Amino acid sequence: MNPHTLGCIEAGTPCCVPVPHLSIENLAVSYGDTPVLSDVSLDIYKGCITALIGPSGCGKTSFLNALNRLTDLIPGARVEGRLRLVDGANSLDLLDPGLDVRALRRRVGMIFQRPNPFPLSIRRNLELPLREHGMRRADALAHKIETALSDVGLWEEVRDRLDAPALALSGGQQQRLCIARALVLEPEILLMDEPCSALDPIASGVVEEMIQSLSGRYTVVIVTHNLAQARRIGNYAAFFWMRERIGQLVEFGRCRQIFDAPVHPATAAYIGGMRG
Amino acid sequence: MNRSADALLAPLTAAMAGAAALLLAGMLGFLLAESWPALAHGGWLRFVGLAWYPLEGHFGLAAMCIATLAVAALAILLAAPLGLACALFARFQAPPALAAGFRGLLALMAGVPSVVYGFWGLTVLVPLVARWQPPGASLFTAGLVLALMILPTVALLAHAALAAVPRSLLDGAAALGLTQRATLLKVAVPAARRGIAGGVLLGLARALGETMAVLMVAGNVVQLPASVFDPVRVLTANIALEMAYATGTHRAGLFVSGLLLALLVLGLAWFAARLEPRHA
């Protein structure tokens, strides 16, 4: 079994033993001179699904990008605070300028809002990251590709046309291919930025079910505007809110607690507003 | 592909970009260095006169400068309105199949080498004009041939600019009950004016810098033309005609006219750059 498996988790219930996987303290993100996120402290637990919710523009995407240093790509973006990837007794400082970001991003995969399969064949989409990370043996490649595609429920749908262009797939299939492309590198953590919001309800349902099946095996951080979805798949939820135009973490806790008994009035109002 | 490839990527590509940009500086530098013998003796004033007898030390460029400007002006005066009309036709007037064919023709003509335009001008237009206004090879003929040569470019760029005008703007004008003429001239053309002006400036730069097409039909007599039907010699043609045997100060004098052309076109490019919106 996968080392990250902590056993079966029912949606909404806490993970058996919360073990921090990412430890975040006083994280702040700014673009140029504009701070967009400040003072975020929380632990992301191993094997759990943590849902990030909050209004548009409160810095959820910026937060995710900071977690795998994708902020490096944005000119002028600055990340401050403490951010550690915990692995047993070892911990890795993710904001260390000398960090090997390629190795980090191999351990922390990311799925974007808009499916972004490369303009290559389905097979090449999965092969490319593997080859670039040093895997060359054809049989091993084929095996990994099949496993990843099966994990996202795409294998049966595309096994006969692995050499067809990935862009010919439907939106939902493209998004699952992107998830497979992240999984094929066997990451520990998956960051997902509104992975279903560009999909129709049926495709969205399929992807959601698939994400749920990842719980226990991977640590998942998912941003979603769909509160019902957050409630269905999350074990933990973090609510972001804006104060004076700067995003902040207002409340973090078990999903059920956040939705059923929010402590903070802003959380209650946001959830209540969405419900009403 | 590994990390060392990445470490090389930035400096390697930066060196290439730098080399490409340094070409301009190198070019101007070499032109200046080669011009130096002529510029150093007698100063720039000796280039102001009308007489071009380089072997006797007369380096007057004024007549050729004026001829250059006159030929280019004639060409752009013909090509700009016609090119715009062609663009309007292809964008708004022609049935789709015809418009595509017409654009294809323009693209084909834009690729025709200038020496071919010159050849046609020499064998067909010059005799034709000569029957009417001898000697035929003249400022007028050169302007015509140049106009023909730059027209496809002007038309294609104007077409691209017109195609970028949002449909909603035109529909809005039509909804106001404007005639097609008013819609095109008062709405579409002003909305595309930057692109159109850019095309016209590019055409003008090409007309100023063209060598072969002008050389073959302009007659190449160094003089101030009294009428448009007089033969003239332009700066570019002068270089092409005399470079083969020029030495010493004469050669330097030719480089001076090259430098002058370069500065003229750079000025034009600077002006065109100012036309463009900031942070486009």
Added chain:
Amino acid sequence: MHSVPGDRLFGLALWGAALSVAAVFAWLFVDLARLGLGALSWDFITTAPENAGRDGGIASILVSTLLILGVAVGVAAPVGLGAAVWLNTYTRAGGGTGRRIRLALDGLAGMPSIVFGLFGNAFFSVYLGLGFSILSGGLTLAAMILPVFIRTVEAGLGAVDDGWRRGAAALGLTQSAALAHVILPAAAPAIGAGLMLGIGRAAAETAALIFTSGYVDRMPESLSDSGRALAVHIYDLSMNVAGGDTHAAASALVLVALVACANLLAVALSRRLLTRRLAL
């Protein structure tokens, strides 16, 4: 639609302009064909010129032309690709260095070809001691087509979906790998278009070649031999060789066909490249 009389007139004027432009171009082609088609044959392509080009064919001239083009594209394509990658990847929209380099490239792009000819003569032929040679001519043309190629490719790279870049980075791909496997293939059409523009311009060029690659119409034996390009051949036949018009027209037909083919080929190639990548 066209009930207003002024509107009708305007429409007619557009039709008139387009038709007359098309008619003049048709006239040009018909003349070329009438003059040159008779001389055009397989022999014309495969035999060497004789009697200053009046007789024989253009075999050696075609070979020189292709060699010059080969040198020009062979040098300009890799340098231009690198420069475009640097401009696209490492410079920011408002950044100073990038802006200055782009300005220099735009200035270079507008330079008259005769100025490139002067520079090529002074730098490659004299300063570097390459003399009148295919290498000098090809390098001069490389400098000439470089700026337009860079800007076209850069625009193509800029149009590549940002999602792919971020996707590649999120998978831990190196920048070089992302470029080689995702970004450049996605920009293949722009690269093809840039090449097409460059080859078209280089093949059509005359003025930049007369003092760099020269007039010699013998079959070149190496890149350091002088070689006469097709455009130069047309110029020489029509200006300096009495009775050369027929072969000039035939050569012009070949040149126009060559330029048109180069354009079509480049378009087809860029499409092929993209689909091949997709199927891999």
